[in-house]
Amino acid sequence: xxxxxxxxxxxxxxxxxxxxxxxLYPNGARVLRNAVYGNSEPPxxxxxNADNTLTSAFSMLVEVDLxxxxxxxxxxxxxxxxxxxxxxxxxxxxxxxxxxxxxERSTADELQGATQKDIPLVTLALVVMAGYTAVxxxxxxxxxxxxxxxxxxxxxxxxxxxxxxxxxxxxxxxxFTSIGLILPFILIGIGLDDTFILTGEFALTDPNLPIExxxxxxxxxxxxxxxxxxxxxxxxxxxxxATTIPAISWFCINACxxxxxxxxxxxxxxxxxxxxxxxxxxxxxxxxCVCKASSRVGISEDHEPxxxxxxxxxxxxxxxxxxxxxxxxxxxxxxxxxxxxxAFFALGLVGLSQITEDFDPLDLLPPGSYVVEFADSRSEYxxxxxxxxxxxxxxxxxxxxVDGQAAMNNFLADIENLDQVRDPAPLYWLRAFNAFADEQGxxxxxxxxxxxxxxxxxxxxNILDYGDDIVRDDAGQVTASRTRVSxxxxxxxxxxxxxxxxxQLDVTKDxxxxxxxxxxxxxxxxxxxxxxxxxxxxxxxxPSLSSTVVLGFVAVTLVMLLSLPDPRMVIVVIxxxxxxxxxxxxxxxAAGLAIDPLTFLALTMAIGLVVDYCxxxxxxxxxxxxxxxxxxxxxxxxxxxxxxxxxxxGAFSTFLGVCILGLSSSTTxxxxxxxxxGIVCLGAGHGFIFMPVVLSLIxxxxxxxxxxxxxxxxxxxxxxxxxxxxxxxxxxxxDKD
Numbered sequence: 221x222x223x224x225x226x227x228x229x230x231x232x233x234x235x236x237x238x239x240x241x242x243x244l245y246p247n248g249a250r251v252l253r254n255a256v257y258g259n260s261e262p263p264x265x266x267x268x269n270a271d272n273t274l275t276s277a278f279s280m281l282v283e284v285d286l287x288x289x290x291x292x293x294x295x296x297x298x299x300x301x302x303x304x305x306x307x308x309x310x311x312x313x314x315x316x317x318x319x320x321x322x323x324e325r326s327t328a329d330e331l332q333g334a335t336q337k338d339i340p341l342v343t344l345a346l347v348v349m350a351g352y353t354a355v356x357x358x359x360x361x362x363x364x365x366x367x368x369x370x371x372x373x374x375x376x377x378x379x380x381x382x383x384x385x386x387x388x389x390x391x392x393x394x395x396f397t398s399i400g401l402i403l404p405f406i407l408i409g410i411g412l413d414d415t416f417i418l419t420g421e422f423a424l425t426d427p428n429l430p431i432e433x434x435x436x437x438x439x440x441x442x443x444x445x446x447x448x449x450x451x452x453x454x455x456x457x458x459x460x461x462a463t464t465i466p467a468i469s470w471f472c473i474n475a476c477x478x479x480x481x482x483x484x485x486x487x488x489x490x491x492x493x494x495x496x497x498x499x500x501x502x503x504x505x506x507x508x509c510v511c512k513a514s515s516r517v518g519i520s521e522d523h524e525p526x527x528x529x530x531x532x533x534x535x536x537x538x539x540x541x542x543x544x545x546x547x548x549x550x551x552x553x554x555x556x557x558x559x560x561x562x563a564f565f566a567l568g569l570v571g572l573s574q575i576t577e578d579f580d581p582l583d584l585l586p587p588g589s590y591v592v593e594f595a596d597s598r599s600e601y602x603x604x605x606x607x608x609x610x611x612x613x614x615x616x617x618x619x620x621x622v623d624g625q626a627a628m629n630n631f632l633a634d635i636e637n638l639d640q641v642r643d644p645a646p647l648y649w650l651r652a653f654n655a656f657a658d659e660q661g662x663x664x665x666x667x668x669x670x671x672x673x674x675x676x677x678x679x680x681x682n683i684l685d686y687g688d689d690i691v692r693d694d695a696g697q698v699t700a701s702r703t704r705v706s707x708x709x710x711x712x713x714x715x716x717x718x719x720x721x722x723x724q725l726d727v728t729k730d731x732x733x734x735x736x737x738x739x740x741x742x743x744x745x746x747x748x749x750x751x752x753x754x755x756x757x758x759x760x761x762x763p764s765l766s767s768t769v770v771l772g773f774v775a776v777t778l779v780m781l782l783s784l785p786d787p788r789m790v791i792v793v794i795x796x797x798x799x800x801x802x803x804x805x806x807x808x809x810a811a812g813l814a815i816d817p818l819t820f821l822a823l824t825m826a827i828g829l830v831v832d833y834c835x836x837x838x839x840x841x842x843x844x845x846x847x848x849x850x851x852x853x854x855x856x857x858x859x860x861x862x863x864x865x866x867x868x869x870g871a872f873s874t875f876l877g878v879c880i881l882g883l884s885s886s887t888t889x890x891x892x893x894x895x896x897x898g899i900v901c902l903g904a905g906h907g908f909i910f911m912p913v914v915l916s917l918i919x920x921x922x923x924x925x926x927x928x929x930x931x932x933x934x935x936x937x938x939x940x941x942x943x944x945x946x947x948x949x950x951x952x953x954x955d956k957d
Contacts, residue, residue: 385478571806
């Protein structure tokens, strides 16, 4: 228009305002003013002699269409170069005119850039976790008893599980998304938790037994514990993969495979490292320098070590765990803890009632992204244009027949009669074609329809308005076509979007041509919009989340019934997991979040992850030897002093890994960071504070695992370990008793 003004109409009294107010482009194509000018005044009127002269506009949108084919990457190179130049121009402007820009590739480029920025965090997490594990297992006072190198090896094992899980996923053609970068942080926490359980159980074995026997005993107890937690995690993620939300399904498949490989590595590779490390200690070799022997008197393989060898620091830690346990088992403190956690549950229920559903795909982009600034500017300077463009499609419907035209017109009329649609489709090709045919005196059959359509599209304005909306075969017959309507007053409101999606779906189902056809690709008449992806998510999120949670609880219950010999304890574990999940849901609105793909993913993970914090202590409680006359408090204290430190160090390793997530500027990582912090804090709090109190009140005092000694014998034989005769005699006497 500016070119026309300067070249053709200067001097004839026509002003620039007249030109840009025109409702037709110079080539005859229509101007959709609301799409071009932001918050323009006055509104367009179709009445005769109406004055549509622009008086104000906040912004102007210019689109450059590029070819769809790009055999030698010329178009893609042009797009990239043009985008860079526009961004440079935007950054160089110092006037009160602002330029914002985006292209079709922008969102993908920005997501890829955000992903690349977060990759170093994975490396940082592995390094930090290796250092943390080396510190926990190391001993600066005794280079022989120190196990720092074992800790580093355990982190290497986690890295191997990540490679194996992703590798098999790629072989199975499972897609990878930016959400997949969250998985290594989860695997680090799960893997180190299992490592600490194994090392803790080995420290509890009788040092007077042969090393092979000690390891078989460790695998029977510690291996059983991590098998239970792995089974719950794998099943929870396997069920999560059945969701209809593709990105979450892909993530769950990746997690399921990686966690399984992590378990295999723990019971093979890590146990092997522990065995080699113990042989090193017995040979009096120095940690981190295994070829060099220590000058101090070592522990030979023939030497039977004292039960107190190497336990000084551990005894200090156990002492504090014991003091903590004595404190929480005081009657008044028990009451206070129960009241406190009841209050937490009540707050969770309150928060659950305030939960909402909302998701903006732009939230996945990094803050300050030029795509986000473009969308924000468009929303700010064209705030009245909150409509959502929806295409109405007609496929395999012959417009050359009366019935075909009637089907198309009726379907469009039904869509235009929806509450969300205010104005008729502005560019409906069949309506314009019939008006053209009437002007030309055509009938439906004379001249042939294809010839009529050729004449209609020979007009430049018509080919510009409708050329992209009509698909024809080699004979010139129309095989598919479309038009566009606007759903108004929806914007990013998820609930309104779900209602609009349901309303148009009802209309589409009722079309006679769609009767008996499958909705998944077989309908002849249908609508589509890019916004449907978000609306469809919110339409299925509640039933998907409900089914995932229910199936997750069923899976956890089955695993608990198979692994825990006391059904009462199964009920306790499931009840605590339910309480944690309710509190986690209540955390979502408290943290300023809503139900979206990211929080949905975190809730799916929570089902399996929170079990870890409860089942270890319950499993150890049931395994604990309970002679007649022992009290529940004494059992709980014994259990906490045995495995409390392992649970605590494992929980802190997950906490530390999650903290690294918080260093990311990505909204994806920040959201998962908040949710994972909730999972870790609520899970560890219930497992380390609430569960001991519950067990001290209702824990069983009988020994439900009297067959344990026979299991021990079976495991020892399975690893071809010769059991000393005196030990066999002792066990036989105990069995007879």
